[in-house]
Amino acid sequence: MWLEAWMPVLVTGVLGLLIGSFLNVVIYRLPKMLERQWAAECAEAMGQEAPDSEPFNILVPRSRCQKCGHQIRWYENIPVLSYVFLRGKCSACGTPISLRYPMVELATGLLFAWCGWRWGLTPTAATWCLFTALLVAMTLIDWDTTLLPDVLTLPLLWAGLIASALHWTQAPLADAVWGAVGGYMSLWLVYWGFKLATGKEGMGFGDFKLFAALGAWFGWQALVPIILMASVIGAIVGIGMKLMSSLREGGVVPFGPFLALGGITAMVLGPQAILRAVGL
Incomplete structure (x- = not known):
């Protein structure tokens, strides 16, 4: 009975944590994608070659440390938990990871859980x-x-x-x-x-x-x-x-x-x- 009552909260909360991890990628990459698009459009209008030719979007390339280039493994990308286990640092070079990443995941998870509590599945x-x-x-x-x-x-x-x-x-x-x-x-x-x-x-x-x-x-x-x-x-x-x-x-x-x-x-x-x- 207890599990049935709280199931919508648990399901939406976990989904929110996962979506929050994805939102971190969107927040970082979308502005850069737009900048590249604008630069390419300006270059095309001027008859020049686009400055950045390598693929860069929400999915490509895979997430990596901005300092040393270490590619983030799947178990280093578990919402909130990976940040705690890694003690907020890159596993390869020890560069601190911004606290904002788990905070975005946690905030999204809590808001999704509230939606599940309020409206169910x-x-x-x-x-x-x-x-x-x-x-x-x-x-x-x-x-x-x-x-x-x-x-x-x-x-x-x-x-x-x-x-x-x-x-x-x-x-x-x-x-x-x-x-x-x-x-x-x-x-x-x-x-x-x-x-x-x-x-x-x-x-x-x-x-x-x-x-x-x-x-x-x-x-x-x-x-x-x-x-x-x-x-x-x-x-x-x-x-x-x-x-x-x-x-x-x-x-x-x-x-x-x-x-x-x-x-x-x-x-x-x-x-x-x-x-x-x-x-x-």
């Missing part, structure tokens, strides 16, 4: 697991590069609309469509208002698409709670970084990670709980 749970996986990847890619790739934001948007049409989310399709429209247009207007007033760009177009995707998943009613939560988290992190003198050159802090965290908070607590938490 159902299409709805699988849908929200996809939602969390894409947001985890986008959070760290944007934090590292200030880039929100279309290859992630647009599938998230369409997945939200499709999930709504299939009744796998609570947002009716009409609310999801207007959520997507409202999410995109609201930040688009803020962007142009700020640019006309200051001559500077306050955010990227990827932020518009990510907010539109969140509107598609939760409906237009959730846009205000999500942007409020994102702003609060962003303000706390920004102030903390300023006090610790860890802001990047120019004081740039990407907004995408905070939008993503606002979306995850809305999934776990619900948009109305966010409004109650801020006294609205």
